[in-house]
Amino acid sequence: MRITQGTFSHLPDLTDDEITAQIGYCLDNGWPLSVEFTDDPHPRNTYWEMWGLPMFDLADPAGVMLEVDACRTTHPDCYVKLNAYDARLGRQTTALSFIVQRPEPEPGFRLDRHEGADRRITYTTTSYATGRPQGERYLA
Amino acid sequence: MCAVRMNGLGDRSAVRRGFAMPGSAVAPAPEVAPVDDGGAAPSLAPDAVVDLAAERSATGVDELLAVLDAELVGLAPVKARIAEIAALLLVDRTRARFGISTAPPNLHMCFTGGPGTGKTTVALRMAGLLHRLGYLRRGHLVTVTRDDLVGQYVGHTAPKTRDVLKRAMGGVLFIDEAYYLHKAENERDYGSESIEILLQVMENHRDDVVVILAGYAAEMDVFFRSNPGMSSRIAHHITFPAYTADELEQIADRMADQLGYVFAPDTRPVLRDYLERRMARPRFANARSVRNAVERARLRQARRLVDGPDPRVDRDALTTIEPADLLASRVFDPEPDGTEPGERGTAEGCGSGTMPE
Incomplete structure (x- = not known):
């Protein structure tokens, strides 16, 4: 099951040229970018691993692509995303966040129903991938 | 439910064209014939004839060179080399329109010359110039010295140098007093690590960043002698003559x-x-x-x-x-003795203080 987190996730995967154009858009808006990766794609997992520090003072997408490629080569079986942060007063939030790499088999999520008192149901989603230890989750 | 879903999935390409490419960097829609990367100019038939003079005036190179000529006194060899580079970029662009594949030219430069001969001033202008000529995407200038490239402890240099290079991408990296990077007397100096990374990027990201080294002639000679790889990767060694x-x-x-x-x-x-x-x-x-x-x-x-x-x-x-x-x-003074008396006519210490003259 293809996970749909972040911008563009309902579209086919972006090509490198398209990613470069997106980065260019972010830089033109003055948003510094950062690269993050994880192998736990649970929607509530907001704390992905940081690939280096956020990149400030860049002018050209080539510098960001350098880091994206480095991260993708080091973690070929992880989700990799790019975050663009808008630091302007009044916004101060992530302005754009999109996945730039996803592992090949995406097993998806299991939905657990837990019946409590008065037939009240609570739901839990669990990624099938997280059944295995970190680092072995997306090995084919 | 089903109809909504069909709608959501079926028109993917339309959505993509609408959202995937914000800003000015919109790629042509798939149905338009592919356009050369060389620029907005359409590709030409093999037997077409191009008027280089018209192309030249269209790029505005002449005004740029005229401004350079008017604002910088002397420096004839420097201006000649800049004119050559401008011509090369123009010819390359025209070649690309004919579909002749051209590797991006090597534009890394080294400016040598005595103190005060305009090395830094020209480097500042070079970034804007190469941007106008369509070689650099952004045309900003990042000026660094040894401090910005070389770290203080093991493992500090590589990220620092890489960070500076990332900032310079799309523009010019100007390394002032570049000979300080290599300290011959200390073989454990981290400068050589920085030079290694510089060389690698200068080779592999030639179209992303232009590196300009500057320094005094004698010191740069020593620097290049101990780093032959650096010398050969720099295509343009430009000497700034002393002024008359x-x-x-x-x-x-x-x-x-x-x-x-x-x-x-x-x-x-x-x-x-x-x-x-x-x-x-x-x-x-x-x-x-x-x-x-x-x-x-x-x-x-x-x-x-x-x-x-x-x-x-x-x-x-x-x-x-x-x-x-x-x-x-x-x-x-009639007798130019070796001592350093204060300036006559002004109180000592009131000078601009930049040079001990």
């Missing part, structure tokens, strides 16, 4: 003009004499010395006006530099 007395006079004129001063007619021969004497002195720093001279003349002029017998001044008096303002200088 005529050129220095023009420079003095321009500097005074920028500050809102003029030299009185009878100051001219004195200025010329001053420059010639100054050129013969040790530690003469070309344009920088001229700038200091103008600054000091300004100080003396101010003092002359304030301390003068007639406290009333007009506009001319405020903007004119008289011979006396220059004649007070130490270079007119």
